[in-house]
Amino acid sequence: MVVVDDFEIAGRRFGSRLIMGSGGYPNQQVMLDALEASGTEVVTVSIRRVSLEGYSESMVDLVGSRYTLLPNTAGCESVRDAVLTAELAREALETDWVKLELIGDRETLMPDGIQLVEAAEQLVKSGFQVLPYCTDDPILCQRLVDVGSAAVMPLGSPIGSGMGICNPFNLEMIVRRSPVPVVCDAGIGTASDAAQALEIGCDAVMLNTAVSRSNDPVRMATAMRHAIEAGRLAHGAGRIPRRRYAEPSSPQLGLIGS
């Protein structure tokens, strides 16, 4: 039987090519069930101020023993805030991995490429394994690799938009040129989008809203697991070239009536 191969980031191997977010689920049990159904091994978490009115469940206690927690710097708009958030995350979670998010503004949530490279460079120098969330720009991805990023995480489309992969050609170019793993992050709307990312050649997909805000998150998580596997297998098998005209798949000889 053909099985989906493992993938590796910064020397760590994972059986699942799906990285899942933990935000926006209707409730905690649905989140736990959806994570389970997705087959993921890596779950992202944000780092936020403790509410001084007391605090509820800890993500570490809830999912930390079952999944590798990948802290993000979501919402940060400056190099200083992103670097400090990463450093707090390292202390909080005892991990030197960080999904580096540095957004340009709160309306588009689009990555600020200029600050991103600077923050990535600083964090790499401080010993972090940096996974930067970036635009689908092959040159920006190259710059992020140049400063030592462990992977690149180009967006398919804006965060939470569900618009899928808006520029598959850029993503393909990034994949073809990248010496580090490419994780398509953000914009996935449904299972076929995730499959497309893997077909294009992305090493993995990171998604959240497509599952957490679907009508049935556990069912969608299951669909994502299958889509990721299907996409990876299709990538390995190799798609046929597109052609403009029909090509019969049944024999042309021996037709009755001929």
Added chain:
Amino acid sequence: MTRQIRVNGDPVPVAATTIAALLAEQGIDRTARGVAVAVNGGVVRRTEWDETPVRDGDDIEIVRPFRGG
């Protein structure tokens, strides 16, 4: 003696003289997994909470992991 510091962006009067005492004063379980502290933009490791002083005017961040994508 109370001092005025900022905790997570808000001005707070505190009697605590160390980070460990501040956490206790704010009702935060110091043994809870995932809590991290920064003072004036620099992380203070958990092992240093007992010795690190809280000074007047300090800007302190206390964070932990939350849900997120």
